[in-house]
Amino acid sequence: MKKITIAIDGFSSTGKSTLAKQLAKELEYVYVDTGAMYRAVALYAMKNGYINADSFDKEKLVASLPSIQLVFQFNAELGFGEMFLNGENVEKEIRTIEVSSFVSKVAEVSQVRSKLVEQQQEMGKNKGIVMDGRDIGTVVFPDAELKVFMTASASTRAQRRFDELQQKGDDVSYEEVLKNVEERDYIDTHREDSPLVIADDAVEIDNSYLNKEEQFAAVMELVNDVVKTA
Secondary structure, eight states: OOOOEEEEEESTTSSHHHHHHHHHHHHTOEEEEHHHHHHHHHHHHHHTTSBOSSOBOHHHHHHHGGGOOEEEEEETTTTEEEEEETTEEOTTGGGSHHHHHHHHHHHTOHHHHHHHHHHHHHHTTTSOEEEEESSIIIIIOTTOSEEEEEEOOHHHHHHHHHHHHHHTTOOOOHHHHHHHHHHHHHHHHHOSSSOOOOOTTOEEEEOTTOOHHHHHHHHHHHHHHHHHHO
């Protein structure tokens, strides 16, 4: 079966990573969570004092980019690659609400996007890849054979994210999570460099009322249709 490139874009907390992992496992493709890459850079900026609730020193972050090494290391037990920042496993740290509050601001920086997009394009040069993020179908892989754009209402996404954080034991309120979702939506869709938009040839899926199994089945149908004609 011919291998293709699958680009999954969409708003935060729409389950892009969950879907991408399912597809990669089913198809035996490489999975890349680009959001984890931006989150890792945000974590680096936080740890080095470049960004906080009151300020963001973009110049220092840009100057430090050559010192930031991002690597996905496959975890056989989990079935996907975990994010390592400069040799340290930061998979859990990058999923906190604090990192979420800064990641869109970090992703706005053109030099950050340029560095990560270059890495992402290198990862996908041999196809057989499922990549999710905000600009995969429009910037990273504009020629991807299949582009999916995922959306859901802000309240639905906030509830999903809130439930996920609660299960992890994080002390957050629903209102705090909803505010974060809405702020990220605004920043992602209004930034100058590669704003979140739906590609002309993408298939839009509103999963507000779909469970994971229904969503996976719908997208696998799209995959099979594309592979037949690729």
